[in-house]
Amino acid sequence: MATRKFNALPGFGLTMGVTVFFLTVMVLIPFAGLVVRACGLNWHEFWMLATNARALDAYKLTFGASFFAAIANVIFGTLLAWVLVRYEFPGRRFIDAMVDFPFALPTAVAGLTLANMFAVNGWLGKYLVPLGLKVAFTPLGIVVALTFVGMPFVVRTLQPVLEHLEREVEEAAATLGAGRMRTFVSVIAPTLLPSILTGFALAFARAIGEYGSVVFISSNLRGNEIAPFLIMLRLEQYDYTGAIALAVVLLVFSFVLLAIINVLEQWASRFQS
Amino acid sequence: MAGNVKRKVIGDSHRKSQRGTEESPVVKWVLISIALAFCLVFLLLPLANVFAQAFGQGIKAYLAALTDPDSLAAMRLTLLVAAISVPLNVIFGVCAAWAIAKFNFRGKSLLITLIDLPFSVSPVVAGLMFVVLFGTNGFFGEWLQDHPLHLFGREYAIKIIFAIPGIVLATMFVTFPFVARELIPVMQATGTEQEQAALTLGASGWTTFWHVTLPSVKWGLVYGIILCNARAMGEFGAVSVVSGHIIGQTETMPLRIQGLYEGGTAASGSAAFAVASLLALLALVTLGVKTFLEWQQAREYELAQQALAPVRQDPVFQKPEDFR
Secondary structure (H helix, E strand, O other), X not given: OHHHOOOOOOOHHHHHHHHHHHHHHHHHHHHHHHHHHHHHOOHHHHHHHHOOHHHHHHHHHHHHHHHHHHHHHHHHHHHHHHHHHHOOOOOHHHHHHHOOHHHHOOHHHHXXXXXXXXXXXXXXXXXXXHHOOOOOOOHHHHHHHHHHHHHHHHHHHHHHHHHHOOXXXXXXXXXXXXXXXXXXXXXXXXXXXXXXHHHHHHHHHHHHHOOHHHHHHOOOXXXXXXXXXXHHHHHHOOOHHHXXXXXXXXXXXXXXXXXXXXXXXXXXXXXXX | OOOOOOHHHHHHHHHHOOOOOOOOHHHHHHHXXXXXXXXXXXXXXXXXXXXXXXXXXXXXXXXXXXXXXXXXXXXXXXXXXXXXXXXXXXXXXXXXXXXXXXXXXXXXXXXXXXXXXXXXXXHXXXXXXXXXXXXXXXXXXXXXHHOOEEEOOEEEOOOOOOOHHHHHHHHHHHHXXXXXXXXXXXXXXXXXXXXXXXXXXXXXXXXHHHHHHHHHHXXXXXXXXHHHHHHHHHOOHHHHHHHOOOOOOOXXXXXXXXXXXHXXXXXXXXXXXXXXXXXXXXXXXXXXHHHHHHHHHHHHHXXXXXXXXXXXOOXXXXXXXXXX
């Protein structure tokens, strides 16, 4: 910033001190504790704990369900962002405000109400279950819960990009004879792609760590255990090393995703002004 | 998240560009219908269902469920935890924002990354970190067990895990970035000229902060606080790990909901929804305040733009470029 050459503002020492103190106590020491404990395991032991059949099943379910939920978020999130930015219809502002509802609603409440809605006698379950579509207490239910939780990400990442999209480019495409579909596929979609991928990665990252909503709608039996649930189970059995090994695997995946998200956001920002 | 402010411009370009840059009305309404159907199933029905189930057994059962001593204890604990963790996070957030937004120093982006770190950690893993530190086999657990607190001639065992301090710590961890994250860009956007002017005129640092900085960032601060509070009251995973689920003692509202849900009877089921309805109400209030603040901010932005129309290049209204 241009105004920083001379800075007479006071309080840098104090505020920086408080910041570093809080950061150390609340974040760095807890992290260090987990890392030190994980390093205390020998490699073979760690590998056995982190890759036994049950753990592998849990990763498969966690990543699979998170992937499908993020895909659902991309499809419906892109559509929703498009509709909210481009069209005028009754209730638009209300829907726009409600998009953040999954962020504001405690995950336990989300899981509770979704499990109830899709149960045999629930509002949606009573129509879906006779059709053979079981959602509550199945992996499909986990996808539904994760879709709910990750819904705002794609919409909120795309909205500003769509708002700043230049209409002139679309007009040019139309003038050159492109149909609306053609314009969308070859002109609009490529511009949105980095933001869509960012939204996907954000929703996916959130879904991988999610626990509260899933634990209500999943049967939590073998085959329906997500990785965070398995960590919880290990803790309840006082198997701390087992829990730590799984936690390290989840953490590594979170950090890899965080790095990917940073790269994607930089790529996306090149498309904006 | 803050600042969807450019709606007006879009509205204008809507009217003039009908030539080939708009979908046919059929396509348009099909798209709108699909989007609305999705919102109905994923937003409105879940919300309506909370209240329908909560009042399903009648208003008497609803009130009885809410006044159950264990549910009341859960509400008190949730309020207590929020009352401790939110103000502490506000102190941290204001300090971090001041240091980061108003000064240049090396390692700033690393600091911002570290502050954001709790957002990318699974809540269950966050809870586990505190068990590793303070559990019976933890780093400090044994020491704490051997060193009870002596106060007024009596001995008090210091318990962190399976007790309230652990719940506060876990809550603070998951809500750690909220206030700082909302405040940093707002404080960066206002620059330092006004504070410099106040200091030149003889105001003390504290007066400057209180009368110059705070008023200009107050909406961002309120925004951060309500988001932080909503998450603090609703946190489930991290709290679940450290709480121990002792009914009436270490159960927060979300944990109480789970306990009642797993109770399995129709009565405990609707009691779970009764407690859940309070948290859903909190979510709605949070959303309402958030929407109001965004509206407020958009209006102030527009007014500022109008006032600045002749001198558009004013650096004060440049976007903060080095956040994130």
